[in-house]
Amino acid sequence: MLLKKLVSENNPQTVAELIDAQLKTGQLTWAKVKAQVFEQHWRDESLHEVLGEVAAKLDKETANELIEYLIAQNGQNEKFINLFLAAQCVLKFKNGISKTTEIKLLNSLKKLSQYGTVFLVLYQSAQELQETYQIRDRSIAAIAQTWKNDPQTLPWLKILAHSNDSGEVRATAVKAIARSWSEEPEIYLMLKKLAKLDRNWAVRSAAIAEMTSGWPDKNDTLPLLRTLAQSDRSPAVRTCALEQLARGWRDRTDTLLLLRSAAESDENLGVRISAWRQIARGWRSLLGTFTLLKNLAETGTSTLRTVAVRELAAGWPAEADVCLLLKTLAASDSSEQVRTAAIEELASRWQAQPDIYPLLKNLAESDSSCAVRQAAVQGIASGWRSNPETLPFLQNIAAGDRDAELRETALQQIASGWPDSPETLPLLQKIAASDDYWTVRQVVVAASATLPPASLEVFEWLKNLAESDRHLNVRETAVEQIARGWRHRGETLPFLKKLAESERDSHLLSVLVREIARGWPQQPETLAWLKIQLDSDREEVREAAVQELARNWYSGAETWRMLEAKAEGDESPAVRQIALQKLARGRSNESQTFEWLKIRARQDDDSQVRAIALVELMRGWKDEPGMFEFLRQIALTDPCDRTGSFAYNPRFTALEAIIEHYPENAETLPLLRSLAVSDADEQVRALAGRRLGSEDW
Numbered sequence: 001m002l003l004k005k006l007v008s009e010n011n012p013q014t015v016a017e018l019i020d021a022q023l024k025t026g027q028l029t030w031a032k033v034k035a036q037v038f039e040q041h042w043r044d045e046s047l048h049e050v051l052g053e054v055a056a057k058l059d060k061e062t063a064n065e066l067i068e069y070l071i072a073q074n075g076q077n078e079k080f081i082n083l084f085l086a087a088q089c090v091l092k093f094k095n096g097i098s099k100t101t102e103i104k105l106l107n108s109l110k111k112l113s114q115y116g117t118v119f120l121v122l123y124q125s126a127q128e129l130q131e132t133y134q135i136r137d138r139s140i141a142a143i144a145q146t147w148k149n150d151p152q153t154l155p156w157l158k159i160l161a162h163s164n165d166s167g168e169v170r171a172t173a174v175k176a177i178a179r180s181w182s183e184e185p186e187i188y189l190m191l192k193k194l195a196k197l198d199r200n201w202a203v204r205s206a207a208i209a210e211m212t213s214g215w216p217d218k219n220d221t222l223p224l225l226r227t228l229a230q231s232d233r234s235p236a237v238r239t240c241a242l243e244q245l246a247r248g249w250r251d252r253t254d255t256l257l258l259l260r261s262a263a264e265s266d267e268n269l270g271v272r273i274s275a276w277r278q279i280a281r282g283w284r285s286l287l288g289t290f291t292l293l294k295n296l297a298e299t300g301t302s303t304l305r306t307v308a309v310r311e312l313a314a315g316w317p318a319e320a321d322v323c324l325l326l327k328t329l330a331a332s333d334s335s336e337q338v339r340t341a342a343i344e345e346l347a348s349r350w351q352a353q354p355d356i357y358p359l360l361k362n363l364a365e366s367d368s369s370c371a372v373r374q375a376a377v378q379g380i381a382s383g384w385r386s387n388p389e390t391l392p393f394l395q396n397i398a399a400g401d402r403d404a405e406l407r408e409t410a411l412q413q414i415a416s417g418w419p420d421s422p423e424t425l426p427l428l429q430k431i432a433a434s435d436d437y438w439t440v441r442q443v444v445v446a447a448s449a450t451l452p453p454a455s456l457e458v459f460e461w462l463k464n465l466a467e468s469d470r471h472l473n474v475r476e477t478a479v480e481q482i483a484r485g486w487r488h489r490g491e492t493l494p495f496l497k498k499l500a501e502s503e504r505d506s507h508l509l510s511v512l513v514r515e516i517a518r519g520w521p522q523q524p525e526t527l528a529w530l531k532i533q534l535d536s537d538r539e540e541v542r543e544a545a546v547q548e549l550a551r552n553w554y555s556g557a558e559t560w561r562m563l564e565a566k567a568e569g570d571e572s573p574a575v576r577q578i579a580l581q582k583l584a585r586g587r588s589n590e591s592q593t594f595e596w597l598k599i600r601a602r603q604d605d606d607s608q609v610r611a612i613a614l615v616e617l618m619r620g621w622k623d624e625p626g627m628f629e630f631l632r633q634i635a636l637t638d639p640c641d642r643t644g645s646f647a648y649n650p651r652f653t654a655l656e657a658i659i660e661h662y663p664e665n666a667e668t669l670p671l672l673r674s675l676a677v678s679d680a681d682e683q684v685r686a687l688a689g690r691r692l693g694s695e696d697w
Helices: 003-009 012-024 030-041 045-056 060-072 081-092 099-112 126-146 153-161 167-180 185-197 201-214 221-231 235-248 253-265 269-282 287-299 302-315 320-332 336-349 356-366 370-383 390-400 404-417 424-434 438-450 456-468 472-485 492-502 506-519 524-533 539-552 557-569 573-586 591-603 607-621 627-637 650-661 668-678 682-693
Strands: none
Touching: 012 030, 012 045, 030 045, 030 060, 045 081, 060 081, 060 099, 081 099, 081 126, 099 126, 126 153, 126 167, 153 167, 153 185, 167 185, 167 201, 185 201, 185 221, 201 221, 201 235, 221 235, 221 253, 235 253, 235 269, 253 269, 269 287, 269 302, 287 302, 287 320, 302 320, 302 336, 320 336, 320 356, 336 356, 336 370, 356 370, 356 390, 370 390, 370 404, 390 404, 390 424, 404 424, 404 438, 424 438, 424 456, 438 456, 438 472, 456 472, 456 492, 472 492, 472 506, 492 506, 506 524, 506 539, 524 539, 539 557, 539 573, 557 573, 557 591, 573 591, 573 607, 591 607, 591 627, 607 627, 607 650, 627 650, 627 668, 650 668, 650 682, 668 682
């Protein structure tokens, strides 16, 4: 049974009814549905609505088994969507599930609401940090929705909303409370207090938005919004208050006056921009608004002139004065930002004007700013594709313009706009062979993805570039295009493997490892080939092999044995660290992983690997018995040589974890006092001293 095929032909309710009918007639068993529907597809979030509808048809015993199964899955690599699906299913069950299972799921989500607290945040990339906040937000929202009728849910959310947690997470709790318990009389009072007094801008903004949405007619709402729009210390809160006023009280004259005041005199540029936008969009029919924006476009700062250009073009496209003004600004404004905005608006809204095309061509050829010339080229390509002059004009720029960035822009527009032209491929090939700038040649190779598929000529051309271009980045892009665009060709995989055998550059070889593993994971020989790369004499290749092994073969016992071997025995600390992290996150629901990580945190030769082992322990096992004592021992005795960054000093890392997660432990304060006074490590001593000096101690 192919679930995706069923979904493509039916809506979710029909899919659920078809599966339910087959269960009732004995054509399907629950074991088969579990294996073929839930086990195969819970990682695909696009199918969660369907899975929820299927779950809604289950009896209580089977539903309970399903929730237990979902809770037991290790969903860390999938951002814990197993738990969010489980909560979604609980909402669907008409007969409910056992209290024990329900409490288990609720506790799992509550634990997730604390995922990646401040300690972990220090060790995360920007993307990981964003994902962490999303996970915590989703867990809070899932609890509020699924357990709305549980008398303990609202008190829990209130505690979270007033906690020392991050502002973003507290704001999520505030939103959940306001939307699910608006009938409770104390909620409005809570929101009003938070909007006025909370220390965090995100919480104040959330409270403002929810007051406006849920209680616009309360006597205190409008006066409070006006006050905050003018005097809150945070530009973000002032902006939020202004936007809510414009949305909810557009019919009041004093709202426009307040927006005018903010637009002209607020100390923060972002607030002024938002105010001007609200005026332009909310009071478009007012006679004076057009004049105000026209004056702003001529006399404001460059940023505000740009805002005025965008709003005039969007709001008054039929006004002849607007087109005339934009033409003047495009040709002569002193700011390249304003000229660019004017060009983009002219190209998208006034294509029928006969003098726009010549104006843009002139600017593309002669403007002093590369950014302005690029905007003109893009405008011509998108707005006048059917004009017979456009393609030759772009070809001339692509082949001969003095500016490499402009040549790149023209090439991208030609490839995407005229992929079927008989002139396009020869031009790309010519430039790939002759342009001195590798960035231009790289753009040419990337642009080949827009050409008609399955072209043998393009395939052979890219193979040649992958083997012999004089710049590594061009060869890398060619490899990626071949692996992704010609995956269906039988000769592609053998070509990439052959290239890998002869490649001397470590980075390009690591790219080949990645593309082969991701493109052909179902090929029986791919895993065997990847195992060989695990023992490469090049560190970057081994790193790639470890990452792809964990990514594509995560369910195999052999995978975990190989990763464990790399985590314990690879000569490179970077490889050991990657393998350790993959193991920690891929086997977080196995008890032996906890003990294994503790060993790595004590025994690895590299201080950074030991510190990362501590980070992973705190990510998944901070509540395990004995963790405080283990961290205390590391903080006191780890033999860190302090040659690296302080963030990877295991003693510093262990002390951070203790301060955040175990402040109430009776041994924490004596430990801090001892380290602050006499520790030999300046970084550890300073951390302990700062914490003792904070207001929380």
